[in-house]
Amino acid sequence: MSAEEAAALIEPGSIIGMSGFTGAGYPKAFPQALASRIAAEHEAGHPFRVSIWTGASTAPELDGALAKVDGMEMRLPFQSDPICREKINTGKMHFADMHLSHVAQHAWFGFLGHLNVAVIEVCAIHEDGSFVPTMAVGNNKTWLDLADKVILEVNNRLPLQLDGMHDIYYGTAIPPQRVPIPLYGPHDRIGVPHLRCDPSKVIAIVETDAPDRNTGFAAPDENSERIAAHIIDFLAHEVKVGRLPKELLPLQSGVGNVANAVLAGLLKGPFDGMTGYTEVLQDGMLDLVRAGKMKSASASAISLSSEALDDFLGNIDYYRERIVLRPQEISNHPEVVRRLGVIGMNSMIEADIYGNINSTHVLGSSMMNGIGGSGDFARNSYLNFFVTPSVAKGGKISCIVPMCSHVDHTEHDTQVIVTEQGLADLRGLSPRQRAQIVIDRCAHPDYRPMLQDYFDRARQSGGQHTPHILGEALAWHDRCLKTGTMRL
Numbered sequence: 001m002s003a004e005e006a007a008a009l010i011e012p013g014s015i016i017g018m019s020g021f022t023g024a025g026y027p028k029a030f031p032q033a034l035a036s037r038i039a040a041e042h043e044a045g046h047p048f049r050v051s052i053w054t055g056a057s058t059a060p061e062l063d064g065a066l067a068k069v070d071g072m073e074m075r076l077p078f079q080s081d082p083i084c085r086e087k088i089n090t091g092k093m094h095f096a097d098m099h100l101s102h103v104a105q106h107a108w109f110g111f112l113g114h115l116n117v118a119v120i121e122v123c124a125i126h127e128d129g130s131f132v133p134t135m136a137v138g139n140n141k142t143w144l145d146l147a148d149k150v151i152l153e154v155n156n157r158l159p160l161q162l163d164g165m166h167d168i169y170y171g172t173a174i175p176p177q178r179v180p181i182p183l184y185g186p187h188d189r190i191g192v193p194h195l196r197c198d199p200s201k202v203i204a205i206v207e208t209d210a211p212d213r214n215t216g217f218a219a220p221d222e223n224s225e226r227i228a229a230h231i232i233d234f235l236a237h238e239v240k241v242g243r244l245p246k247e248l249l250p251l252q253s254g255v256g257n258v259a260n261a262v263l264a265g266l267l268k269g270p271f272d273g274m275t276g277y278t279e280v281l282q283d284g285m286l287d288l289v290r291a292g293k294m295k296s297a298s299a300s301a302i303s304l305s306s307e308a309l310d311d312f313l314g315n316i317d318y319y320r321e322r323i324v325l326r327p328q329e330i331s332n333h334p335e336v337v338r339r340l341g342v343i344g345m346n347s348m349i350e351a352d353i354y355g356n357i358n359s360t361h362v363l364g365s366s367m368m369n370g371i372g373g374s375g376d377f378a379r380n381s382y383l384n385f386f387v388t389p390s391v392a393k394g395g396k397i398s399c400i401v402p403m404c405s406h407v408d409h410t411e412h413d414t415q416v417i418v419t420e421q422g423l424a425d426l427r428g429l430s431p432r433q434r435a436q437i438v439i440d441r442c443a444h445p446d447y448r449p450m451l452q453d454y455f456d457r458a459r460q461s462g463g464q465h466t467p468h469i470l471g472e473a474l475a476w477h478d479r480c481l482k483t484g485t486m487r488l
Contacts, residue, residue, distance in 0.1 A: 001204050001205070001206065002033075002206065003029035003030045003032070003033035003206045003208075004033045004036070004037070005204070006030055006033065006151050006203075006204035006206050007030060007033040007034040007036070007037045008037065009117075009149075009151075009203055009204060010034060010037075010050065010117065011116070012041075012046075012047065012048045012049065012050070013049070013050065013073075014050045014051070014116040014117055015050070015051045015053065015074075015112075015113050015114065015115050015116050015117075016050055016051070016052055016053070016115075016116065016117045016118070016119060017053045017054070017107075017115050017117070017118045017119070017139065017142070017143030017146070017147055018031070018052060018053070018054050018058070018062060018118075018119045018120070018143075019054070019055065019119065019120040019121045019134075019136065019138060019139075019140050019143070020054045020055055020056070020057075020058040020059070020062060020121075020136060020138060021054070021055035021056045021057075021136035021137070021138035021279075021280070021300055021301035021303075021328065022055075022056045022057050022136070022255060022279075022280045022301050022303045023057060023058065023059055023080075023212060023213035023214075023215055023303045024134070024135040024136040024212045024213075024280075024301045024302055024303045025055075025121050025133065025134045025135045025136025025137070025138065025140075025212070025301060026054070026058040026059055026061070026062050026121060026136075026212070026213075027062065027119045027120070027121045027151075027153040027206075027208075028061050028062075028121070028153065028155070028208050028210040029153060029206055029208045029210070030119050030151060030153055030206055031061055031062040031065050031066055031119075032061055032065045034050070034065075034066065034071070035065035035066050035068065035069045035071055036069075038050075038066070038069045038070075038071040039069040039071075042069065042070070048071070049070070049071055049072060049073040050066075050071060050072065050073065051072065051073050051074035051075070051113070052066065052072050052074070052075050052076075053076055053077070053103070053107070053112070053115070053139070053143070054076075054077075054078075054138065054139070055100070055103075055136060055137075055138020055139045055140070055300065055301070055328050056077070056078040056100060056138065056279075056280075056301075056328075056370075056372060056373075057078050057079050057080035057081070057369065057370075058079075058081070058213075059081075059212070059213035060081065060083075060213070061210075061213075063075070063079055063080075063081035063083070063084045064081045064082075064083045064084065067081060067083040067084040067086075067087050067093065068083050070087070070092060070093075072084075072087070072093050073093070073094060074093075074094045074095070074096065075088070075093060075094070075095050075096070076095065076096035076097075076098055076103070076112070077096065077097065077098035077099075077100060077102075077103045077370065078097070078098075078100065078369060078370035078371075078372050079095065079369060079370060080369045080370075085367060085368070085369075088367050089366045089367055095367060095370075096112075097360060097367070097370045097371055098370075098371070099332075099371060099373070099375045099376055100279065100328050100332045100372055100373040100376060101328065101329060101332035101333055101334060101373070101376040103139055103142075103328070103329075104139050104141075104142040104172075104327065104328070104329040105172075105174075105329065107139070107142055107146055108142065108146070108174055109174065114148075115143065115146045115147045115148070116147065116148055116149065117147055117148065117149045117150070117151060118140075118143035118144050118146075118147035118149070118150045118151070118197075119150075119151045119152075119153065120140050120143065120144060120150065120151075120152055120153070120195070121133075121134050121152075121153045121154075121155050121208075122134060122152055122153070122154055122155070122195070123154065123155055123156075123158040123159070123160065123162055123163075124154070124160055124163065125152070125154065125205075126194065129196065129197075129199045130194035130195065130196045131152065131194055131195040131196070131197075132160070132162060132163045132166075132193075132194060132195075133162070133166045133168075133194075133195055133325065134155055134158050134162065134212075135158070135162075135212055135301060135302045135303070135325075136300060136301035136302070136303075136325070137166060137168065137300050137301070137325050137326055137327050137328070138300055138301065138327070138328050139327065139328060139329070140195055140327070141168055141170070141195060141327050142327070142329070144195060144196070144197035144201075145197065147201065148201065149201055149202075149203045150197055150201045150202045150203065151202075151203060151204040151205075151206065152202060152204070152205045152206070153205075153206045153207075153208050154205060154206070154207050154208070155208045155209065155210060156207060156208070156209045157208070157209045157210055157211060159313060159316060161316045161317060161320065162316070162320075163193065163194075164193050164320055165193075165319075165320045165323060165324065165325055166193050166194070166324070166325045166326070167189045167190065167191045167192075167193065167324050167325070167326050168191045168192050168193070168194065168195055168326075168327060169181070169183075169190050169191035169326065169327060169330050170191060170192070171190070171191070172329060180335075181330065181333060181335065181336055183330065183336055183340075184339075185275075185340075186250045186275040186276065186277040186296055186297070186298045186324075186340060187275070187295075187296035187298065187322075187324060189324065191326075211309075212303070212309075213303075214303075214304060214305055214306045214309050215303065215305060216305040216306065216307075217257050217260050217282070217283055217305055218257050220257065220260070220261035220264055221257075221261075222420070223389045223419075223420035224257060224258045224261035224262075224420075225261055225265070226420040227258055227261065227262065227387050227389075227418050227419065227420055228258075228261045228262040228264065228265030228266075229265060230418050230422060230423040231262055231265070231345070231385060231387070231418055231423070232262075232265050232266065232269045233423075234416070234423055234425070235248060235269075235271070235343075236269075236270060238383070239271075244343075244383075246271070246272075246273075247271060247272060247273035247274055247275075248271050248274050248343060249275075249340070249341040249342060249343050249382055249383075250275045250276060250277035250298075250340050250341070250342045250343070251266075251274060251275070251276050251277070251278065251285075251294075251342070251343050251345070252276070252277060252278040252279070252337075252342050252343065252344045252345065252346075252373075252377045252381070253276075253278055253282070253284065253285060253345050253346075254280075254345060254346035254347050254372070254373075254374060255280055255282065255303075255347075255372075256347055258347055258387050258388070258389075259282070259284065259345060259346075259347065259387075260282055260283055260284040261284075262284070262345055262387070263282075263283075263284025263285055263287065263288060264284050264287070266284075266288060266293065267284070267287055267288055267291060267293060271293070272292075272293055273295055274288065274293060274294040274295070275294060275295060275296050275297070275298075276288075276289075276294055276296070276297030276298060276299070277297075277298045277331070277336075277337070277340055277342050278297070278298070278299050278331070279299060279300050279301070279328060279331050279332055279372075279373040279376075280299055280300070280301050280302075280303050281297055281299040281301070281302045281303070281323065282303055282304065282308075283304055283305050283308040285297055285299075286302075286304065286308050286311070286312060286319075287308075289319065289322050289323065290311065290315070290318075295322065296322050296323070296324070297322065297323050297324075298323075298324045298325075298326060298331065299323070299324075299325060299326070299331060300325060300326055300327065300328040300330075300331040300332070301325065302323070302325065328373075331373075332373045332376040332377070333376075334376055334379065334380040335380075337376060337377055337380040337381060338380040338381075338382075341381075341382035342377060342380070342381045342382060343381060343382060343383045343384075343385075344374075344377035344378055344381035344383070344384040344385065345384075345385045345387065346359070346374040346377065346378065346384070346385070346386055346387070347359070347374075347386070347387055347388060348374075348386045348387070348388050348399075349361065349362065349368065349388070349399070350388070350398075350399045350400070350401050350404055350405070351386060351388070351399065351400055351401075351404070351414070351417050351438065351442070352400070352401050352402060352403050352404045353400065353401075353402060353434070353435040353438050353439055353451060353454075353455060354411050354431045354434055354435055354438075354466055355411035355414040355417065355426050355431075355434050355438065356403075356404045356407045356409070356410055356411050356414070357378075357386050357404065357407070357408055357409040357410075357413075357414055358404040358405060358406045358407060358408060359371055359372075359374050359408040359409065360406060360408050361405065361406035363405055363477050363480060363481055364405035364406055364474070364477055365406075371408050374408070374409070375408065375409060375413075378409050378413045378414070379409075379413045383415060383416070384413070384414070384415045384416065385415070385416045385417075385418055386409070386414060386416070386417050386418070387417075387418045387419070388418075388419060389419060389420055390419035390420060390421050390442060390443060390444035390447075391444045391446070391447070393485075395444070395446060395487075396480070396484060396485035396486065396487065397480060397485070397486055398443065398444060398446075398447040398450075398451075398476065398486050399419065400419070400438060400439070400442050400443040400444070400447065400451065401451075401476050401477070401486075402451065402454045402455075402468070402469075402472070402473050402474075402475075402476060403468065403473035403474055405474060405477045411426075411431065411434065414426060415427050417438060417442050418442070419442045419443075419444075421441065421442055421443065421444060421445075422440075422441035422442055423441060423442075424437045424438045424440075424441045424442050425437075426438075430465075431465060431466040432459070432464070432465075432466075432467065435455050435467075436455070439451045439452055439455060446487070447486070447487075450488065454469065454472065455467065457469060
């Protein structure tokens with residue numbers, strides 16, 4: 001049926017689980033048709049909103065379309081759409097920011113409510129009723145299992161050669177029936193290549209022919225290249241002293257230009273035979289696979305620029321042997337991440353001098369995108385890096401502050417902080433030792449004297465384990481709200 005006919009099957013107040021993970025694998029036609037229906041209902045004076053669960057962020061055709069018509073009551077677990085963000089930050093939409101590894105299990109536990117409908121993009125339906133996933137797996141297995149009804153979007157834009165790239169593990173269970181996940185290497189296959197569900201639940205099939213949100217990446221700037229160089233030098237040192245093998249441990253990289261700059265640096269670096277165990281495979285990691293520097297990569301989604309996508313599709317047989325796409329409950333699973341010894345690299349908005357990290361909020365109360373998978377990897381990685389330029393907004397904001405205005409990762413989870421100024425290895429240090437090394441190595445010179453002055457005065461009175469002047473701890477953020485800059 002048409003997308004409009006499928007949208008007509010949705011009841012107001014429904015909870016809908018949609019496919020999609022970081023701009024890949026999301027339904028294209030159905031969300032726009034549903035948004036049009038919601039707009040018409042609102043114009044007629046009929047309240048109509050739904051709650052949307054996904055794997056991670058999607059695209060304007062889903063988040064943007066539904067947010068624009070005030071069609072979402074609740075959104076989880078992650079988003080990056082500007083319209084969606086505006087609705088969240090003006091209180092017009094609820095947003096539950098969640099660790100990505102928690103979403104499927106919380107749905108199974110019944111913590112999130114009852115899932116009415118699953119809307120899943122696939123690229124083929126086999127005769128036995130199983131589905132070939134597209135460029136992302138995300139939470140699709142869980143949505144298909146839990147939903148009362150299922151709508152499929154068959155995207156004819158994608159090649160059937162994707163068949164065989166996915167590894168859908170059906171061995172997870174609810175406690176106390178859980179058993180260990182038998183995944184011992186990044187490229188292990190422990191499941192089946194296809195999704196499945198009870199055919200009687202399928203109420204609509206919509207055909208589409210549309211691309212994913214293929215996002216280009218800016219060429220690495222000087223700051224990104226300096227951050228990458230600090231990390232690569234550090235990894236080389238860890239190999240030299242025997243704390244890492246010469247091929248490193250499985251790499252996880254967050255999303256964005258800095259992350260891709262680090263991967264681009266690894267392309268020129270001294271490491272061969274690397275592996276990837278990440279949540280999103282982007283241009284930089286694809287480059288490593290193509291060059292033979294990375295022998296295999298595991299992810300939950302592939303999100304590429306248009307140029308990289310052309311390369312991927314043109315050489316899909318080569319990549320299918322070296323890339324595995326998994327459900328996010330496996331790609332981000334804390335026990336698997338810890339056992340494999342993953343090296344995690346994630347971006348942040350700000351860090352404070354003691355190593356607490358804010359990944360999600362601007363000036364304390366405005367949501368940016370969400371925590372995503374950074375917490376899954378930060379707490380459980382063998383080695384973790386948090387990276388950011390030292391300043392933002394042309395130097396008006398320092399990304400190293402006395403106290404974070406919001407904390408997503410505490411100092412206990414933070415091992416290495418990197419800016420273009422330098423790298424602070426915080427392992428095994430006390431809070432006061434961490435503070436001094438963060439100020440000396442990571443802060444921008446324009447803000448370093450201010451940070452040192454704060455730290456020195458904090459040590460003159462009060463508790464000396466983690467010295468703070470509480471009346472000033474968030475003064476930088478308050479000044480920025482009032483004057484537009486953290487500068488004095």
